[in-house]
Amino acid sequence: MTRLKLRDDAFYAPTGDGICIFTNTGKVVLTGPSVFQWIDRLAPYLDGRYTLAELTASLPAGRRQMTERVVTALRDQRVVVEVGDDEDHSRSDAGRHLVVLVGSGRVLVETVAAVLCSGSRSVRLGVTGAGTDMTLLAECERRARQRDADQRITHVTAELSDEERTADVVAGAGLVVYAADRAAVDEVRALDRVCTRAGIPFVAAILAGEEAWVGPFGSVAGQRPGWMSAWRRLLALGSRDDTAHDHVSPDHVSHDHVSPDHPDTVAATVVANQLVREAVRLLSGTVEPTAQPRMMRIDLHGLGTRRHGFLPHPFALPAPCPDRADAQDTIRRLRDGATVDPEDFSRRVVACLQARIGVLGEVTEQDFTQLPLAVSQVRVSDPVLLLGPRVPLPVSTGTGPSLADARRAAVLHGLVTYGTLMVDPRRLHTTDGTVHAVWGERLDDGLPHEVPATVAFPALLGIGATYAPPAGAAAGYDWAQAVRAGLVGQCRRLTLTEVAGCRRPFTPIDWEQVALDEPGDRYRSMCRISGERLDVYDVTGSPGVPTLAFCVGDVTVAYASGLSFPAALRDGLAEVLLSYQARVDDGAAYAPARVPPLPPGGRGSGVTACPHWSTDEATVTARLARLGWSAVAVPLDHDPGVAAILPYLVTVVLIRA
Template sequence: MRKLRLRDHVYVAPTPSGAHILTLDGPVSLTGPSVARWIEALAPRLDGRFSVEEITSGLPEAHAAMATSLITRLREAGVVREVPDGDARAIADPPSADVAELSYLDAHGVPAEAALTRFRRLAVVVVADDDWSTAVADALRRCGAADVRTHPAADPPADDLPVDLLLHVTGAADGESHRRIERLARRRGAAAAYALLDGADVWLTPVLPPGSGGDAAPAPSSLLARLPEAPQTAAPIAEVHRTVAVAQLVRAAFGWATDTGAPRRAGKLTRLGPDLATRRLHCLPHPFCAPVAAPDPDGFLARVAALRGSPAVADRDFSTSAVRAADDTLGPFRYLSDDAVAQSPLTVARAQARDPLARGLGCDAAGAAVRAVAFDYPTARVEAARRALTRYAGLMVDPRRLVDGAGRPLAPGDAEADDLHRLLRAGLPDGHVYGLDLASGAVLPVPVATVFTRLAGAVAAPVGLGEGFGPSWDAAVARGLASHWSYDPALIADAAGRPVRVEATDLDDVGRRCLTLLAEFGEVPQVHDHGGRHGVSVLSFRRDGVTVARTSGAGVDAWRRGLLEVTFVVQRLVHGGGYRPPAAAATRAGTPAPVDAGFDVAAAVAGLAATGRRAVVVPLDHDPAVAAIAANPLKVVIVNG
């Protein structure tokens, strides 16, 4: 018969509607006018000595049913748990030496004795200099670890030393030291956690499980590769600073071994400053810190097929994933302050991509800033994040994923980061990247500078040209391909354009709202249709004869994006002060525009092929961790031949 026990460290607060319960796993709310009083009455018997039948025995039928129902709800919420009949932990006080650890484990709802035994039996090796080594080893033993050995940082343990968990403390600038321990952990199948001393700061990694690959929690090499500046030589550290850092390192080890780590900290790095302020940051694995397979056409086609077959990513799911990439210190991009721009009637979100190769190439780490506008904040925020991640992906070049003119890999799959940076600084003149010919489905090697224009220097194409992103592969390809019609004069029939107009009822909700606002303000733009070839709409939106937006693609989509941009321009002028109405009054002149025209990618590609040009799509996935979050970042280039 199973006994019932109220978890330790549970706090119950009565509320007007029932009870609010705080647990280590988070808050739980139960409704009912007498719930709080019932919990208070049942608590003394929920100590591991009684089953639900024994607790309700002798109660009136209605009260027994109420007690059974409430206990069931508490069990489902994880507030009450079952313990085996006769479990010593349920009915007796633990030994005094282990009372703190067992109480802590019991409060987390894990089998306390088994979890503590598992931690005790770990073979732990601490690799650090004397002061740190002694402090970490002593803290481990105080928590119950029985098998702890220490090694100086300059003399790591031999390969045949039994080890389950490696704890390594080293200077962040000593790259070879932590790389040596990373390799040892992989060879021995051991878990590992690191404390990296970066100037006056201490970086703490989570415990990396045995066999951690490139998609696991970030290893030290990934942290150091993503730092915007080179790590500093370790500075002298105060005793209290060391004590707090050691406590956090050992707590992470204890949580991993006993399965009581906080889920909210999973996969996050901890930065502990000399003021003891703690910051927890996401850090994605860096692509240069993991080997890659040699590029080949079959592997490329398989990757494209997987992208095509992936389900569309909803904005909500993308937003949840993008949190791991948005960080001022380590993230591929960061959000910029919203306070710098007016936020009415349109919401404006801004973000900045980080240059992933800045340190290796000796350039500014701050990449291009992007902007997105919408009538609601979540939509603007998601669009800005997608643009920033795609811009980042367009800056990340991995020479190991390139081939030379003969189709041979340009660099070995296990090349070191320093060697890869040397190749990049040389410009990769013979480098090619595989792309998919949208007309034939064939794999084509494309000169790398055509896709990654940062390598083209002064002749680089306009920023954003050909960049595609979206919830699905098809949407991303359409977006990237359509952008060429906004820049390439060979793809339009009329450079000056003919005036066109549209009725609000022909637009989607966003376009209609923009047009209505602009009309009320006397700011309806002059719109010209440039006769995009191969069935692609190309529009320019002008204010007082000055083009403020140029869009291409499907009719409704092109109108919506253009009107959004005009609305933003007017919004900025009005809120910026000194606003002047347009000299030319708003007019309804122009030929009615067919806004229901879609964007037939196949027809556009066939039209290009008929003129001797090829549309080629290249996935921007040289940083796999970012590509998995960004959802379909790609580049469409148009080449001759």
């Protein structure tokens, strides 16, 4: 025998002349002077327990006919569906649990109404602050009693600043829900913390600007998705005007987040019903397992919804402070770790890419010209709000022969930049009793070495108008590759310092005759086709790492370093092409950063053959030691979720020996 059930994704709101019912497949509008009240009374019983005959058995003829017409209309529109005897009835299952509702404003009122309509038999309600229409709230309760006299609503005083009393408020709950027109973050954070300790699922609906954020939802193996994780991710990738910024701290969050206007009835109803629909699934155990927890974003004007997955924020996870032995284990694990396959990386890193609450934003090509190089960009989040409100979020650019190469390069650079901003103070220790430090690997002997936190993470010292990662920050598909790239970056920095003060002319080399790998050879051919005069100078300095300067006409457009001259030439030619491409693309935003020009008199005459010698990590490290520098590789691993996807993020720092 088939029974009737209101679709799990259905929620409704009154209109001027009837009712509007929203589902994932669209909306249904029914008109009539009493149709809203009729459906509102029927909804708790459309939970898969009753047939139409059972629903109408005790009704007078007139009411029975009206009920049959309404149910038929809902079935015709596929809002009410038929279920078999053996199917799970999530609404009735959810009704057995105590639901605690806390919050204020119109969204709270509509959430109370939606919870009562969902069939929840026991509701505990705590109103916080001002702004709640108590008359509307009383009307919700009156209508609920008319529909189901067995529903129990208990009012409590919710003093969320007192976590002991808050624990009493949520005691025994199957689910705690916070719903408010105004994001009182301290209140939500307190509830999230109390519920985490008690092992009670917690979800929230909060208005922020022109949208509402609802969640977190999802059944993730081994973890309970935390609301503060989602909120921190939202702040980290949000507008620079969205937040109050302060120093790095796992306990710091922004203050109240205000929506400019109170939501209208329909918007508040949509938000509340979306929240309760997902809550019913959570209570009934019908939530499907997901790789990531999710938040739902609702546009308060168009009422469209979009789901956003997110990685847990590091501050929501345990973070023991490592000692020397831990550092040694980490270094050994990184050295011995398996090489990451680029294609596998591209698949796994999708977990980091999210337009609003991701570690990185979505990879985009905008309307960039894609010749001669493919160009992609990705926005980088500010995970612990080091940048301040006036510094724009960094944007990482990647280039390559193909779009896939460009996207991977942009994401790799984005993760490096993110790693230099993700500082967890719980991972820092004190040395000499005063200086905060992190552990790294000394490259000359492979032993752990303490590095001042402000040296490893210079963003802690303050940031100017824009942010770029330090010279030694790099990524690789294995530890050795990442360390080599970081070491070369530091040697390039030292060499450019020497170039600026040099008064001797540098020797131009014959860049046309150097044997290059396939990408390098392609870049060289494209540079020839561009028709611009390109001069390349050997500016290798005391670090002993091949370094070349690239001048187009009178302008120095790039410097590139590598462990061999062909590697430096390949990377420099790519920068030359990117500079050319940006100029013909109306000064596009992907133009490489300007570099200091070769000093006056720095351009020698008489082209010579490109040197053939190369070097390696050990030789460079020893040479730096003779110059008084100790090179230390510090893992950028303060975000465990990112480190699980790509462990090989590093910043190589130079410390006076």
